[in-house]
Amino acid sequence: MGGCASLHPLCPIWGGVDRGPPHPCTPSPGCLPCRRWAQRPCSAAWGDTIFALSSGHGRCGVAVIRTSGPGSRGALQSLTGRPELPPPRVLALRRIRDPATAEPLDRGLVVWFPGPQSFTGEDCAELHVHGGPAVVSGVLRALGCLPGLRPAEPGEFTRRAFRRGKLDLTAAEGLGDLIRAETEAQRRQALRQMEGELGQLYQRWSETLTQALAHLEAYIDFSEDDNVEEEVLSQVDATVRALEQEIGAHLRDGRRGELLRGGVRAVIAGPPNVGKSSLLNLLCQRPAAIVSPVAGTTRDVVEVALNVGGYPLVLSDTAGLRDATDPVEQEGVSRARDRLRQADLVLAVLDAAAVPAEPAGLGAALGSLLPPTTTPCILVLNKADLLGGDGGPLRDACTRGDPLPPAALLSCKTGEGLDRLLELLAQQLARLCGDPLAGSPSLTQSRHGLHLGDCVAALARYGRERRRDLGLAAEQLRLARRHLGRITGHVGAEDVLDIIFRDFCVGK
Numbered sequence: 001m002g003g004c005a006s007l008h009p010l011c012p013i014w015g016g017v018d019r020g021p022p023h024p025c026t027p028s029p030g031c032l033p034c035r036r037w038a039q040r041p042c043s044a045a046w047g048d049t050i051f052a053l054s055s056g057h058g059r060c061g062v063a064v065i066r067t068s069g070p071g072s073r074g075a076l077q078s079l080t081g082r083p084e085l086p087p088p089r090v091l092a093l094r095r096i097r098d099p100a101t102a103e104p105l106d107r108g109l110v111v112w113f114p115g116p117q118s119f120t121g122e123d124c125a126e127l128h129v130h131g132g133p134a135v136v137s138g139v140l141r142a143l144g145c146l147p148g149l150r151p152a153e154p155g156e157f158t159r160r161a162f163r164r165g166k167l168d169l170t171a172a173e174g175l176g177d178l179i180r181a182e183t184e185a186q187r188r189q190a191l192r193q194m195e196g197e198l199g200q201l202y203q204r205w206s207e208t209l210t211q212a213l214a215h216l217e218a219y220i221d222f223s224e225d226d227n228v229e230e231e232v233l234s235q236v237d238a239t240v241r242a243l244e245q246e247i248g249a250h251l252r253d254g255r256r257g258e259l260l261r262g263g264v265r266a267v268i269a270g271p272p273n274v275g276k277s278s279l280l281n282l283l284c285q286r287p288a289a290i291v292s293p294v295a296g297t298t299r300d301v302v303e304v305a306l307n308v309g310g311y312p313l314v315l316s317d318t319a320g321l322r323d324a325t326d327p328v329e330q331e332g333v334s335r336a337r338d339r340l341r342q343a344d345l346v347l348a349v350l351d352a353a354a355v356p357a358e359p360a361g362l363g364a365a366l367g368s369l370l371p372p373t374t375t376p377c378i379l380v381l382n383k384a385d386l387l388g389g390d391g392g393p394l395r396d397a398c399t400r401g402d403p404l405p406p407a408a409l410l411s412c413k414t415g416e417g418l419d420r421l422l423e424l425l426a427q428q429l430a431r432l433c434g435d436p437l438a439g440s441p442s443l444t445q446s447r448h449g450l451h452l453g454d455c456v457a458a459l460a461r462y463g464r465e466r467r468r469d470l471g472l473a474a475e476q477l478r479l480a481r482r483h484l485g486r487i488t489g490h491v492g493a494e495d496v497l498d499i500i501f502r503d504f505c506v507g508k
Protein backbone atom coordinates (compact mmCIF):
# COMPACT_ATOMS: atom_id res chain seq x y z
CA MET A 1 0.00 0.00 0.00
CA GLY A 2 2.98 2.26 -0.45
CA GLY A 3 2.94 5.47 1.46
CA CYS A 4 -0.71 5.41 2.36
CA ALA A 5 -0.47 3.01 5.26
CA SER A 6 -1.03 5.71 7.83
CA LEU A 7 -4.80 5.88 7.79
CA HIS A 8 -7.51 8.17 8.88
CA PRO A 9 -10.48 6.20 10.23
CA LEU A 10 -12.90 7.90 7.84
CA CYS A 11 -10.73 7.76 4.77
CA PRO A 12 -13.02 6.50 2.00
CA ILE A 13 -10.47 4.28 0.42
CA TRP A 14 -8.12 3.18 3.17
CA GLY A 15 -10.10 3.49 6.34
CA GLY A 16 -13.55 2.81 5.01
CA VAL A 17 -15.10 -0.44 3.98
CA ASP A 18 -14.86 0.09 0.26
CA ARG A 19 -11.20 0.10 -0.56
CA GLY A 20 -11.58 0.89 -4.22
CA PRO A 21 -8.52 0.88 -6.45
CA PRO A 22 -5.10 0.82 -4.77
CA HIS A 23 -3.49 4.19 -4.29
CA PRO A 24 -0.67 4.33 -6.81
CA CYS A 25 1.22 7.39 -5.64
CA THR A 26 4.72 7.12 -4.26
CA PRO A 27 5.30 7.76 -0.56
CA SER A 28 5.45 11.45 0.14
CA PRO A 29 4.58 13.70 3.04
CA GLY A 30 1.52 14.71 1.06
CA CYS A 31 0.30 11.17 1.01
CA LEU A 32 0.67 9.84 4.54
CA PRO A 33 -2.10 11.04 6.80
CA CYS A 34 -5.34 11.39 4.92
CA ARG A 35 -5.83 14.98 5.91
CA ARG A 36 -2.58 15.83 4.26
CA TRP A 37 -3.18 14.05 1.03
CA ALA A 38 -6.61 15.52 1.18
CA GLN A 39 -4.92 18.86 0.69
CA ARG A 40 -2.69 17.54 -2.06
CA PRO A 41 -4.75 14.96 -3.89
CA CYS A 42 -2.97 12.85 -6.46
CA SER A 43 -6.11 13.13 -8.54
CA ALA A 44 -4.74 12.08 -11.89
CA ALA A 45 -3.90 8.67 -10.51
CA TRP A 46 -7.38 7.92 -9.23
CA GLY A 47 -9.59 7.81 -12.23
CA ASP A 48 -11.40 11.01 -12.81
CA THR A 49 -14.40 11.81 -10.64
CA ILE A 50 -15.99 15.21 -10.94
CA PHE A 51 -18.30 17.09 -8.63
CA ALA A 52 -20.24 20.34 -8.77
CA LEU A 53 -23.13 22.28 -7.39
CA SER A 54 -25.84 21.56 -9.98
CA SER A 55 -28.58 23.78 -8.63
CA GLY A 56 -28.26 27.55 -8.91
CA HIS A 57 -25.83 29.57 -6.88
CA GLY A 58 -26.89 31.76 -3.99
CA ARG A 59 -29.01 31.09 -0.91
CA CYS A 60 -31.89 28.69 -1.56
CA GLY A 61 -34.01 26.02 0.13
CA VAL A 62 -32.31 23.00 -1.32
CA ALA A 63 -29.03 22.72 -3.19
CA VAL A 64 -28.11 19.70 -5.29
CA ILE A 65 -24.48 18.67 -5.45
CA ARG A 66 -23.55 15.82 -7.69
CA THR A 67 -20.61 13.66 -8.58
CA SER A 68 -19.82 11.48 -11.57
CA GLY A 69 -17.07 8.93 -11.96
CA PRO A 70 -15.65 5.87 -10.26
CA GLY A 71 -15.07 7.73 -6.99
CA SER A 72 -18.78 8.50 -6.54
CA ARG A 73 -19.36 5.39 -4.45
CA GLY A 74 -16.49 6.15 -2.08
CA ALA A 75 -17.49 9.80 -1.89
CA LEU A 76 -21.02 8.89 -0.83
CA GLN A 77 -19.72 6.37 1.69
CA SER A 78 -17.26 8.76 3.23
CA LEU A 79 -19.58 11.78 3.37
CA THR A 80 -22.37 9.73 4.93
CA GLY A 81 -19.88 7.86 7.13
CA ARG A 82 -21.63 4.59 6.28
CA PRO A 83 -20.34 1.67 4.30
CA GLU A 84 -23.69 0.70 2.85
CA LEU A 85 -25.17 2.70 0.00
CA PRO A 86 -28.87 3.43 -0.31
CA PRO A 87 -30.68 1.33 -2.95
CA PRO A 88 -30.05 2.69 -6.47
CA ARG A 89 -32.08 5.75 -7.45
CA VAL A 90 -33.89 5.97 -4.11
CA LEU A 91 -33.65 9.03 -1.89
CA ALA A 92 -32.25 8.34 1.59
CA LEU A 93 -31.97 10.69 4.54
CA ARG A 94 -28.40 10.83 5.85
CA ARG A 95 -26.22 12.89 8.09
CA ILE A 96 -23.51 14.39 5.91
CA ARG A 97 -20.13 14.99 7.44
CA ASP A 98 -16.68 16.13 6.54
CA PRO A 99 -14.67 12.90 6.23
CA ALA A 100 -11.47 14.61 7.25
CA THR A 101 -12.75 15.96 10.58
CA ALA A 102 -15.94 13.96 11.08
CA GLU A 103 -17.72 17.26 11.66
CA PRO A 104 -21.40 17.16 10.67
CA LEU A 105 -22.13 19.51 7.78
CA ASP A 106 -25.85 18.95 7.26
CA ARG A 107 -28.61 16.37 7.22
CA GLY A 108 -29.92 15.83 3.72
CA LEU A 109 -31.07 13.42 1.08
CA VAL A 110 -28.61 11.37 -0.91
CA VAL A 111 -29.14 9.36 -4.09
CA TRP A 112 -26.92 6.70 -5.57
CA PHE A 113 -27.02 6.18 -9.36
CA PRO A 114 -24.75 3.28 -10.27
CA GLY A 115 -23.65 3.41 -13.91
CA PRO A 116 -24.68 2.84 -16.59
CA GLN A 117 -28.19 3.82 -15.46
CA SER A 118 -27.28 7.39 -14.68
CA PHE A 119 -27.27 10.70 -16.52
CA THR A 120 -23.61 10.39 -17.50
CA GLY A 121 -23.58 6.61 -17.71
CA GLU A 122 -20.93 6.57 -14.96
CA ASP A 123 -21.44 5.98 -11.24
CA CYS A 124 -23.09 9.15 -9.97
CA ALA A 125 -24.18 10.42 -6.58
CA GLU A 126 -26.36 13.33 -5.57
CA LEU A 127 -26.47 15.17 -2.27
CA HIS A 128 -29.55 17.29 -1.66
CA VAL A 129 -28.52 19.61 1.13
CA HIS A 130 -29.81 22.84 2.62
CA GLY A 131 -28.99 25.64 0.22
CA GLY A 132 -27.07 27.90 2.60
CA PRO A 133 -23.72 29.07 1.22
CA ALA A 134 -21.78 27.64 4.21
CA VAL A 135 -23.40 24.20 3.84
CA VAL A 136 -22.75 24.13 0.12
CA SER A 137 -19.16 25.30 0.39
CA GLY A 138 -18.56 22.85 3.28
CA VAL A 139 -19.79 19.88 1.23
CA LEU A 140 -17.90 21.01 -1.88
CA ARG A 141 -14.72 21.43 0.17
CA ALA A 142 -15.16 17.98 1.70
CA LEU A 143 -15.62 16.45 -1.76
CA GLY A 144 -12.59 18.31 -3.07
CA CYS A 145 -10.50 16.81 -0.28
CA LEU A 146 -11.25 13.25 -1.38
CA PRO A 147 -8.59 11.68 -3.54
CA GLY A 148 -9.42 11.59 -7.21
CA LEU A 149 -12.27 14.04 -7.01
CA ARG A 150 -12.04 17.40 -8.69
CA PRO A 151 -14.45 20.23 -9.52
CA ALA A 152 -16.26 19.75 -12.83
CA GLU A 153 -15.69 21.99 -15.82
CA PRO A 154 -18.71 23.75 -17.38
CA GLY A 155 -20.83 21.18 -19.22
CA GLU A 156 -18.62 18.29 -18.16
CA PHE A 157 -21.45 16.08 -16.89
CA THR A 158 -23.23 16.40 -20.24
CA ARG A 159 -19.99 15.90 -22.11
CA ARG A 160 -19.47 12.62 -20.26
CA ALA A 161 -23.04 11.61 -21.07
CA PHE A 162 -22.29 12.28 -24.75
CA ARG A 163 -19.06 10.27 -24.59
CA ARG A 164 -20.91 7.32 -23.09
CA GLY A 165 -23.55 7.49 -25.82
CA LYS A 166 -26.31 8.62 -23.45
CA LEU A 167 -27.27 11.43 -25.83
CA ASP A 168 -26.15 12.69 -29.22
CA LEU A 169 -24.82 16.18 -29.83
CA THR A 170 -28.15 17.66 -30.91
CA ALA A 171 -29.75 16.35 -27.70
CA ALA A 172 -26.88 17.85 -25.69
CA GLU A 173 -27.45 21.16 -27.46
CA GLY A 174 -31.17 20.86 -26.73
CA LEU A 175 -30.40 20.32 -23.07
CA GLY A 176 -28.24 23.46 -23.02
CA ASP A 177 -31.03 25.39 -24.73
CA LEU A 178 -33.60 24.06 -22.26
CA ILE A 179 -31.57 25.38 -19.35
CA ARG A 180 -31.29 28.75 -21.06
CA ALA A 181 -34.90 28.84 -22.37
CA GLU A 182 -36.68 31.99 -21.25
CA THR A 183 -39.98 31.71 -23.09
CA GLU A 184 -42.54 28.94 -23.57
CA ALA A 185 -41.85 28.52 -27.28
CA GLN A 186 -38.11 28.25 -26.62
CA ARG A 187 -38.77 25.65 -23.94
CA ARG A 188 -40.95 23.59 -26.27
CA GLN A 189 -38.37 23.61 -29.04
CA ALA A 190 -35.49 22.81 -26.68
CA LEU A 191 -37.36 19.97 -24.97
CA ARG A 192 -38.20 18.43 -28.31
CA GLN A 193 -34.57 18.59 -29.35
CA MET A 194 -33.32 17.29 -26.00
CA GLU A 195 -35.64 14.33 -26.28
CA GLY A 196 -33.85 13.46 -29.48
CA GLU A 197 -36.35 14.33 -32.23
CA LEU A 198 -33.88 16.35 -34.29
CA GLY A 199 -31.17 13.73 -33.81
CA GLN A 200 -33.61 10.99 -34.83
CA LEU A 201 -34.50 12.88 -38.01
CA TYR A 202 -30.82 13.16 -38.97
CA GLN A 203 -30.25 9.56 -37.94
CA ARG A 204 -33.10 8.47 -40.19
CA TRP A 205 -31.57 10.35 -43.11
CA SER A 206 -28.22 8.80 -42.34
CA GLU A 207 -29.75 5.30 -42.36
CA THR A 208 -31.48 6.02 -45.67
CA LEU A 209 -28.09 7.00 -47.09
CA THR A 210 -26.42 3.90 -45.67
CA GLN A 211 -29.01 1.73 -47.35
CA ALA A 212 -28.71 3.55 -50.67
CA LEU A 213 -24.95 3.21 -50.47
CA ALA A 214 -25.19 -0.51 -49.74
CA HIS A 215 -27.40 -1.01 -52.80
CA LEU A 216 -25.09 1.05 -54.96
CA GLU A 217 -22.05 -0.92 -53.78
CA ALA A 218 -23.86 -4.18 -54.42
CA TYR A 219 -24.61 -2.99 -57.93
CA ILE A 220 -20.99 -1.98 -58.49
CA ASP A 221 -19.70 -5.32 -57.21
CA PHE A 222 -22.22 -7.74 -58.67
CA SER A 223 -23.96 -6.20 -61.65
CA GLU A 224 -21.59 -7.90 -64.04
CA ASP A 225 -22.68 -11.29 -62.76
CA ASP A 226 -26.22 -10.17 -63.50
CA ASN A 227 -27.23 -10.79 -59.90
CA VAL A 228 -28.24 -7.23 -59.34
CA GLU A 229 -30.75 -5.60 -61.59
CA GLU A 230 -30.57 -2.24 -63.27
CA GLU A 231 -33.65 -1.28 -61.31
CA VAL A 232 -31.60 -1.11 -58.11
CA LEU A 233 -29.68 1.78 -59.57
CA SER A 234 -32.73 3.84 -60.43
CA GLN A 235 -34.08 3.18 -56.95
CA VAL A 236 -30.89 4.54 -55.40
CA ASP A 237 -31.18 7.61 -57.64
CA ALA A 238 -34.76 8.20 -56.56
CA THR A 239 -33.88 7.80 -52.88
CA VAL A 240 -31.02 10.27 -53.14
CA ARG A 241 -33.13 12.80 -55.05
CA ALA A 242 -35.93 12.56 -52.46
CA LEU A 243 -33.47 12.98 -49.63
CA GLU A 244 -31.85 15.96 -51.32
CA GLN A 245 -35.27 17.59 -51.57
CA GLU A 246 -36.24 16.76 -48.00
CA ILE A 247 -33.02 18.16 -46.56
CA GLY A 248 -33.30 21.19 -48.84
CA ALA A 249 -36.80 21.91 -47.53
CA HIS A 250 -35.58 21.45 -43.95
CA LEU A 251 -32.86 24.03 -44.68
CA ARG A 252 -35.24 26.53 -46.29
CA ASP A 253 -37.34 27.04 -43.18
CA GLY A 254 -36.58 30.75 -42.83
CA ARG A 255 -34.15 30.04 -39.96
CA ARG A 256 -37.19 29.61 -37.70
CA GLY A 257 -35.47 27.30 -35.23
CA GLU A 258 -32.48 29.60 -34.98
CA LEU A 259 -34.69 32.67 -34.56
CA LEU A 260 -36.62 31.00 -31.78
CA ARG A 261 -33.47 29.83 -30.07
CA GLY A 262 -31.65 33.18 -30.19
CA GLY A 263 -34.62 35.56 -30.12
CA VAL A 264 -36.05 37.57 -33.01
CA ARG A 265 -34.06 40.77 -33.47
CA ALA A 266 -36.55 43.57 -33.87
CA VAL A 267 -35.37 47.13 -34.54
CA ILE A 268 -37.37 50.26 -33.79
CA ALA A 269 -36.57 52.77 -36.52
CA GLY A 270 -38.00 56.09 -37.67
CA PRO A 271 -37.38 59.81 -37.94
CA PRO A 272 -36.23 61.70 -34.84
CA ASN A 273 -38.70 62.48 -32.09
CA VAL A 274 -41.57 60.28 -33.26
CA GLY A 275 -41.53 58.36 -29.95
CA LYS A 276 -39.22 55.39 -30.69
CA SER A 277 -37.68 55.40 -27.23
CA SER A 278 -41.13 55.92 -25.71
CA LEU A 279 -42.25 52.78 -27.57
CA LEU A 280 -39.32 50.75 -26.27
CA ASN A 281 -40.09 51.87 -22.72
CA LEU A 282 -43.79 51.12 -23.13
CA LEU A 283 -43.07 47.59 -24.39
CA CYS A 284 -40.55 46.73 -21.69
CA GLN A 285 -42.47 48.67 -19.02
CA ARG A 286 -39.46 50.48 -17.62
CA PRO A 287 -37.53 53.61 -18.56
CA ALA A 288 -34.77 51.72 -20.40
CA ALA A 289 -34.14 54.53 -22.91
CA ILE A 290 -34.01 58.30 -22.40
CA VAL A 291 -37.08 60.12 -23.69
CA SER A 292 -36.99 63.87 -24.30
CA PRO A 293 -38.57 66.48 -26.58
CA VAL A 294 -35.14 67.13 -28.12
CA ALA A 295 -34.82 65.56 -31.57
CA GLY A 296 -31.71 63.37 -31.73
CA THR A 297 -31.82 62.21 -28.09
CA THR A 298 -30.99 58.56 -28.76
CA ARG A 299 -27.56 57.80 -30.17
CA ASP A 300 -26.42 54.44 -28.81
CA VAL A 301 -28.52 51.39 -29.58
CA VAL A 302 -30.58 50.45 -26.50
CA GLU A 303 -31.48 46.76 -26.38
CA VAL A 304 -34.01 44.90 -24.23
CA ALA A 305 -35.10 41.25 -24.21
CA LEU A 306 -38.84 40.60 -24.11
CA ASN A 307 -41.24 37.70 -24.09
CA VAL A 308 -44.16 38.39 -26.44
CA GLY A 309 -46.80 35.69 -26.52
CA GLY A 310 -44.23 33.07 -25.53
CA TYR A 311 -41.77 34.11 -28.25
CA PRO A 312 -38.42 35.74 -27.48
CA LEU A 313 -37.87 39.23 -28.85
CA VAL A 314 -34.65 41.22 -28.71
CA LEU A 315 -35.84 44.77 -29.23
CA SER A 316 -33.48 47.63 -30.13
CA ASP A 317 -34.20 51.34 -29.97
CA THR A 318 -32.07 53.34 -32.39
CA ALA A 319 -31.20 56.92 -33.27
CA GLY A 320 -33.69 58.84 -35.40
CA LEU A 321 -32.86 58.51 -39.09
CA ARG A 322 -31.88 61.87 -40.59
CA ASP A 323 -28.92 63.60 -42.26
CA ALA A 324 -27.31 64.65 -39.02
CA THR A 325 -24.58 67.29 -38.84
CA ASP A 326 -23.39 66.50 -35.36
CA PRO A 327 -20.67 63.82 -35.64
CA VAL A 328 -21.92 61.94 -32.57
CA GLU A 329 -25.44 61.83 -33.94
CA GLN A 330 -24.02 60.76 -37.33
CA GLU A 331 -22.42 57.79 -35.61
CA GLY A 332 -25.77 57.02 -33.95
CA VAL A 333 -27.55 57.09 -37.33
CA SER A 334 -24.90 54.85 -38.86
CA ARG A 335 -25.37 52.35 -35.99
CA ALA A 336 -29.12 52.51 -36.51
CA ARG A 337 -28.69 51.63 -40.20
CA ASP A 338 -26.35 48.74 -39.31
CA ARG A 339 -28.97 47.34 -36.94
CA LEU A 340 -31.65 47.72 -39.58
CA ARG A 341 -29.61 45.60 -41.99
CA GLN A 342 -29.33 42.80 -39.42
CA ALA A 343 -32.94 43.01 -38.25
CA ASP A 344 -35.33 40.07 -38.45
CA LEU A 345 -38.26 42.44 -37.94
CA VAL A 346 -38.59 46.23 -38.21
CA LEU A 347 -40.93 48.39 -36.17
CA ALA A 348 -41.13 51.49 -38.36
CA VAL A 349 -42.42 54.40 -36.26
CA LEU A 350 -43.96 57.53 -37.77
CA ASP A 351 -45.74 60.48 -36.18
CA ALA A 352 -49.45 59.88 -36.77
CA ALA A 353 -50.15 63.60 -36.70
CA ALA A 354 -47.55 64.31 -39.39
CA VAL A 355 -48.32 61.66 -42.03
CA PRO A 356 -50.86 61.63 -44.89
CA ALA A 357 -53.98 59.74 -43.92
CA GLU A 358 -54.41 57.76 -47.18
CA PRO A 359 -52.54 54.52 -47.83
CA ALA A 360 -50.57 55.74 -50.86
CA GLY A 361 -49.21 58.74 -48.99
CA LEU A 362 -48.46 56.60 -45.96
CA GLY A 363 -46.66 54.10 -48.16
CA ALA A 364 -44.57 56.90 -49.64
CA ALA A 365 -43.69 58.22 -46.16
CA LEU A 366 -42.60 54.73 -45.14
CA GLY A 367 -40.69 54.22 -48.39
CA SER A 368 -38.70 57.41 -47.92
CA LEU A 369 -37.74 56.25 -44.44
CA LEU A 370 -36.63 52.68 -45.11
CA PRO A 371 -34.82 51.24 -48.11
CA PRO A 372 -36.83 48.55 -49.92
CA THR A 373 -36.22 45.28 -48.08
CA THR A 374 -37.68 41.86 -47.62
CA THR A 375 -37.42 42.13 -43.84
CA PRO A 376 -40.89 41.88 -42.27
CA CYS A 377 -42.12 45.20 -40.94
CA ILE A 378 -44.82 46.59 -38.65
CA LEU A 379 -45.83 50.19 -39.14
CA VAL A 380 -46.44 52.04 -35.87
CA LEU A 381 -48.26 55.40 -36.15
CA ASN A 382 -47.53 56.96 -32.78
CA LYS A 383 -48.94 59.97 -30.99
CA ALA A 384 -52.51 59.02 -31.92
CA ASP A 385 -53.63 61.17 -29.00
CA LEU A 386 -52.67 64.24 -31.06
CA LEU A 387 -55.00 63.36 -33.92
CA GLY A 388 -58.11 65.50 -34.16
CA GLY A 389 -61.39 63.62 -33.73
CA ASP A 390 -61.05 59.84 -33.73
CA GLY A 391 -58.36 59.77 -36.45
CA GLY A 392 -60.86 57.97 -38.68
CA PRO A 393 -59.09 57.94 -42.09
CA LEU A 394 -55.76 56.92 -40.60
CA ARG A 395 -57.41 54.22 -38.55
CA ASP A 396 -59.01 52.89 -41.76
CA ALA A 397 -55.66 52.96 -43.56
CA CYS A 398 -54.14 50.93 -40.69
CA THR A 399 -56.66 48.14 -40.93
CA ARG A 400 -56.58 48.08 -44.74
CA GLY A 401 -53.23 46.25 -44.91
CA ASP A 402 -51.92 45.85 -48.46
CA PRO A 403 -49.97 47.69 -49.88
CA LEU A 404 -49.00 48.81 -46.40
CA PRO A 405 -47.40 46.42 -43.92
CA PRO A 406 -49.51 45.54 -40.88
CA ALA A 407 -50.01 48.79 -39.03
CA ALA A 408 -51.10 49.99 -35.61
CA LEU A 409 -52.27 53.38 -34.47
CA LEU A 410 -50.71 53.94 -31.05
CA SER A 411 -50.30 56.47 -28.33
CA CYS A 412 -47.32 55.84 -26.12
CA LYS A 413 -48.68 58.61 -23.96
CA THR A 414 -52.08 57.04 -23.20
CA GLY A 415 -51.35 53.41 -24.06
CA GLU A 416 -54.18 53.40 -26.61
CA GLY A 417 -53.56 50.90 -29.41
CA LEU A 418 -51.01 48.87 -27.45
CA ASP A 419 -53.14 45.71 -27.56
CA ARG A 420 -53.37 45.86 -31.35
CA LEU A 421 -49.60 46.38 -31.62
CA LEU A 422 -48.89 43.43 -29.30
CA GLU A 423 -51.24 41.30 -31.36
CA LEU A 424 -49.41 42.26 -34.58
CA LEU A 425 -46.08 41.57 -32.90
CA ALA A 426 -47.19 38.14 -31.71
CA GLN A 427 -48.47 37.32 -35.22
CA GLN A 428 -45.15 38.28 -36.82
CA LEU A 429 -43.19 36.34 -34.22
CA ALA A 430 -45.34 33.25 -34.71
CA ARG A 431 -44.82 33.57 -38.46
CA LEU A 432 -41.05 33.95 -38.12
CA CYS A 433 -40.51 31.25 -35.50
CA GLY A 434 -43.31 28.86 -36.37
CA ASP A 435 -44.96 26.50 -33.92
CA PRO A 436 -42.11 24.58 -32.28
CA LEU A 437 -44.39 21.58 -31.75
CA ALA A 438 -45.77 21.36 -35.28
CA GLY A 439 -44.26 19.38 -38.12
CA SER A 440 -40.76 18.00 -38.08
CA PRO A 441 -38.29 19.64 -35.69
CA SER A 442 -36.36 22.68 -36.92
CA LEU A 443 -32.61 23.00 -37.04
CA THR A 444 -31.63 25.39 -34.29
CA GLN A 445 -27.99 26.21 -34.83
CA SER A 446 -25.96 27.57 -37.72
CA ARG A 447 -23.70 24.54 -37.19
CA HIS A 448 -26.56 22.27 -38.27
CA GLY A 449 -27.22 24.42 -41.32
CA LEU A 450 -23.57 24.31 -42.42
CA HIS A 451 -23.31 20.53 -42.26
CA LEU A 452 -26.70 20.06 -43.90
CA GLY A 453 -25.63 22.42 -46.68
CA ASP A 454 -22.49 20.32 -47.21
CA CYS A 455 -24.62 17.18 -47.16
CA VAL A 456 -27.01 18.52 -49.82
CA ALA A 457 -24.04 19.63 -51.95
CA ALA A 458 -22.60 16.11 -51.81
CA LEU A 459 -25.99 14.66 -52.81
CA ALA A 460 -26.12 17.05 -55.76
CA ARG A 461 -22.62 15.95 -56.79
CA TYR A 462 -23.82 12.36 -56.60
CA GLY A 463 -26.31 13.19 -59.35
CA ARG A 464 -23.49 14.49 -61.58
CA GLU A 465 -20.94 11.76 -60.83
CA ARG A 466 -23.53 9.06 -61.24
CA ARG A 467 -23.50 9.55 -65.03
CA ARG A 468 -19.70 9.37 -65.18
CA ASP A 469 -18.35 7.04 -62.53
CA LEU A 470 -20.32 4.95 -60.04
CA GLY A 471 -17.36 4.67 -57.68
CA LEU A 472 -17.05 8.45 -57.41
CA ALA A 473 -20.81 8.74 -57.01
CA ALA A 474 -20.70 6.28 -54.09
CA GLU A 475 -17.97 8.39 -52.52
CA GLN A 476 -20.35 11.39 -52.54
CA LEU A 477 -22.93 9.36 -50.62
CA ARG A 478 -20.27 8.48 -48.05
CA LEU A 479 -19.37 12.16 -47.77
CA ALA A 480 -23.02 13.17 -47.37
CA ARG A 481 -23.40 10.64 -44.57
CA ARG A 482 -20.31 11.96 -42.84
CA HIS A 483 -21.74 15.48 -42.85
CA LEU A 484 -24.92 14.23 -41.18
CA GLY A 485 -22.86 12.29 -38.67
CA ARG A 486 -20.98 15.43 -37.69
CA ILE A 487 -24.23 17.10 -36.61
CA THR A 488 -25.17 14.33 -34.23
CA GLY A 489 -21.58 13.67 -33.18
CA HIS A 490 -21.51 10.17 -34.61
CA VAL A 491 -18.59 11.26 -36.78
CA GLY A 492 -15.51 13.31 -35.77
CA ALA A 493 -17.06 15.87 -33.46
CA GLU A 494 -13.90 16.46 -31.44
CA ASP A 495 -13.31 19.95 -32.83
CA VAL A 496 -16.77 21.25 -31.95
CA LEU A 497 -17.12 19.73 -28.48
CA ASP A 498 -15.31 22.57 -26.73
CA ILE A 499 -17.50 25.12 -28.51
CA ILE A 500 -20.73 23.29 -27.74
CA PHE A 501 -20.02 22.64 -24.08
CA ARG A 502 -18.36 26.01 -23.44
CA ASP A 503 -21.76 27.67 -23.01
CA PHE A 504 -23.02 25.13 -20.48
CA CYS A 505 -23.06 25.96 -16.82
CA VAL A 506 -20.94 24.19 -14.24
CA GLY A 507 -22.86 21.25 -12.77
CA LYS A 508 -24.65 20.32 -16.00
Ligand SMILES: Nc1nc2c(ncn2[C@@H]2O[C@H](COP(=O)(O)OP(=O)(O)OP(=O)(O)O)[C@@H](O)[C@H]2O)c(=O)[nH]1
Residues within 6 Å of the ligand: 271, 272, 273, 274, 275, 276, 277, 278, 279, 290, 291, 292, 293, 294, 295, 296, 297, 298, 299, 318, 319, 320, 321, 382, 383, 384, 385, 386, 410, 411, 412, 413, 414
Ligand atom coordinates in the same frame (compact mmCIF):
# COMPACT_ATOMS: atom_id res chain seq x y z
N1 LIG B 1 -48.41 63.40 -27.32
C1 LIG B 1 -47.57 62.38 -27.38
N2 LIG B 1 -46.27 62.57 -27.21
C2 LIG B 1 -45.44 61.53 -27.27
C3 LIG B 1 -45.92 60.24 -27.54
N3 LIG B 1 -44.85 59.41 -27.58
C4 LIG B 1 -43.76 60.16 -27.32
N4 LIG B 1 -44.10 61.44 -27.15
C5 LIG B 1 -43.22 62.56 -26.87
O1 LIG B 1 -42.40 62.77 -28.01
C6 LIG B 1 -41.12 63.25 -27.63
C7 LIG B 1 -40.05 62.38 -28.25
O2 LIG B 1 -40.15 61.09 -27.68
P1 LIG B 1 -38.94 60.07 -27.78
O3 LIG B 1 -39.44 58.78 -27.27
O4 LIG B 1 -37.74 60.64 -27.16
O5 LIG B 1 -38.77 60.02 -29.34
P2 LIG B 1 -37.61 59.33 -30.18
O6 LIG B 1 -38.19 58.95 -31.47
O7 LIG B 1 -36.95 58.27 -29.40
O8 LIG B 1 -36.61 60.54 -30.38
P3 LIG B 1 -35.06 60.51 -30.82
O9 LIG B 1 -34.37 59.49 -29.98
O10 LIG B 1 -34.62 61.87 -30.51
O11 LIG B 1 -35.05 60.20 -32.26
C8 LIG B 1 -41.11 63.22 -26.11
O12 LIG B 1 -41.37 64.51 -25.63
C9 LIG B 1 -42.25 62.27 -25.75
O13 LIG B 1 -42.82 62.56 -24.50
C10 LIG B 1 -47.32 60.08 -27.73
O14 LIG B 1 -47.85 58.98 -27.97
N5 LIG B 1 -48.10 61.17 -27.64
Ligand SMILES: [K+]
Residues within 6 Å of the ligand: 272, 273, 291, 292, 293, 294, 295, 296, 297, 298
Ligand atom coordinates in the same frame (compact mmCIF):
# COMPACT_ATOMS: atom_id res chain seq x y z
K1 LIG C 1 -36.32 62.72 -28.57
Ligand SMILES: [Mg+2]
Residues within 6 Å of the ligand: 276, 277, 278, 289, 290, 291, 297, 298, 317, 318, 319, 320
Ligand atom coordinates in the same frame (compact mmCIF):
# COMPACT_ATOMS: atom_id res chain seq x y z
MG1 LIG D 1 -35.03 58.01 -28.82
